[in-house]
Amino acid sequence: MDTGVPEVVSFVAVDDVGRVINPMIVEGQIHGGVAQGLGGAFWEQLAYDDQAQPLSTTLMDYLLPTAADIPRIEVAHLETPSPLNPLGVKGAGEAGVIPVAAVIAQAVEDALRPLGIHITEAPLSPTRLRQLIIEARRSA
Numbered sequence: 001m002d003t004g005v006p007e008v009v010s011f012v013a014v015d016d017v018g019r020v021i022n023p024m025i026v027e028g029q030i031h032g033g034v035a036q037g038l039g040g041a042f043w044e045q046l047a048y049d050d051q052a053q054p055l056s057t058t059l060m061d062y063l064l065p066t067a068a069d070i071p072r073i074e075v076a077h078l079e080t081p082s083p084l085n086p087l088g089v090k091g092a093g094e095a096g097v098i099p100v101a102a103v104i105a106q107a108v109e110d111a112l113r114p115l116g117i118h119i120t121e122a123p124l125s126p127t128r129l130r131q132l133i134i135e136a137r138r139s140a
Contacts, residue, residue: 003126003130004125004126004127004128004129004130004131004133005126005129006042006104006108006111006124006129008071008104009071009072010071010072010073011034011071011073011074012073012075012076013030013033013034013073013074013075013076013095013096014075014076014077015030015075015076015077015078015092015095015096016077016078016079016080016090017077017079017089017091017092018079018080018081018082018087018088018089018090019079019081019082019087019088019089020077020079021089023077025092026075026077026092027075029092029093029095029096030073030075030092030095031070031073031096032096033094033095033096033097033098033100034073034096034097035065035070035096036096036097036100037096037097037098037099037100037101037104038065038069038070038104039064040097040100040101040122041100041101041104041122041123042065042069042122042123042124042125043063043064043065043125044062044063044064044123045062045063045123045125046062047061063125101122101123104122104124105119105122105124106119108124108129112132112133112136115136115137115140116136116139116140117132117133117136119132
């Protein structure tokens with residue numbers, strides 16, 4: 001972690017999308033959502049200058065995760081059929097995205113607990129993490 005580059009070794013996602021009609025589609029949605037969530041947790045940021053002009057206007061400035069950045073993802077399903085439709089299905093598209101930044105922030109904060117670092121926002125880019133580590137060591 002001294003480099004500011006965290007490594008996510010594996011990611012476990014447990015969801016309840018109601019009755020799973022097509023497991024391969026749901027798995028793909030969860031995997032894609034986790035990848036999107038990791039992008040938001042580590043790289044993706046809309047940056048603006050003092051005049052509110054966007055600074056992240058190209059993919060050189062707005063970083064996205066690549067396949068090499070995505071860890072092994074294990075998916076488990078709970079099936080609680082929805083009473084609101086005859087198939088008992090629920091949404092699955094957002095299930096992988098929403099909790100990821102918070103989960104990653106808490107994991108990084110836990111790893112940096114000996115330094116007294118508290119994570120309050122994302123993305124947690126290597127530059128930002130390294131800066132937090134340096135500041136915490138200076139304060140100690």
